[in-house]
Amino acid sequence: MDKKNTRIVNALLKNARISISDLAKEACLSAPATAERLRKLEEQGVITGYKAIVDLRTMGHAVSAVIRVKPFAGKEPKVIKYIQASESILKAYNVTGEYAFVLEVSLASTTVLDTMLEEMSQFCITDTSVILSDVTGDDFRISS
The missing domain is CATH 3.30.70.920 (Lrp/AsnC effector binding domain/regulation of amino acid metabolism (RAM) domain)
Known part of the structure; x- marks a missing residue:
């Protein structure tokens, strides 16, 4: 897990509804590169789902x-x-x-x-x- 993937995961932990564009800014990558990394993180089982946090x-x-x-x-x-x-x-x-x-x-x-x-x-x-x-x-x- 490199630093860019760590940035992606941390950004998603803060806000699972973040746009690919904003996620790309967080990771210092292009939107297509970020989307590809996100897909790979899902395939590898690093990201297993997205959920709402409810008060x-x-x-x-x-x-x-x-x-x-x-x-x-x-x-x-x-x-x-x-x-x-x-x-x-x-x-x-x-x-x-x-x-x-x-x-x-x-x-x-x-x-x-x-x-x-x-x-x-x-x-x-x-x-x-x-x-x-x-x-x-x-x-x-x-x-x-």
Whole structure:
């Protein structure tokens, strides 16, 4: 991955709807050369898709939280089934350590969060942190 491809990817991470012309300016290339590099990055699987970033608060999701999950013995399949069925779970990671899963959730209220945790208490132990703010900023970057 050379510096020009890195510039292309970083520009797309900031704005996936950027025009080829503006993307070319970011990469210091011509528009046709940029379009060709973009096509190759897609073919190579470096770029796997484009998505909208939504402010969930505007959709009534006032509470975001991280939930660490420690399944009871033999209950991991139940945890996975619950995760896959829940529309409130944005991301779920199977991780190393005492807690087998880390979930990122978005919900309408702390009451809904409490209900979710009560449901999950049937098959796992949870440790929950309500997210107060995102301090990483809006842009994601890769280094070259």
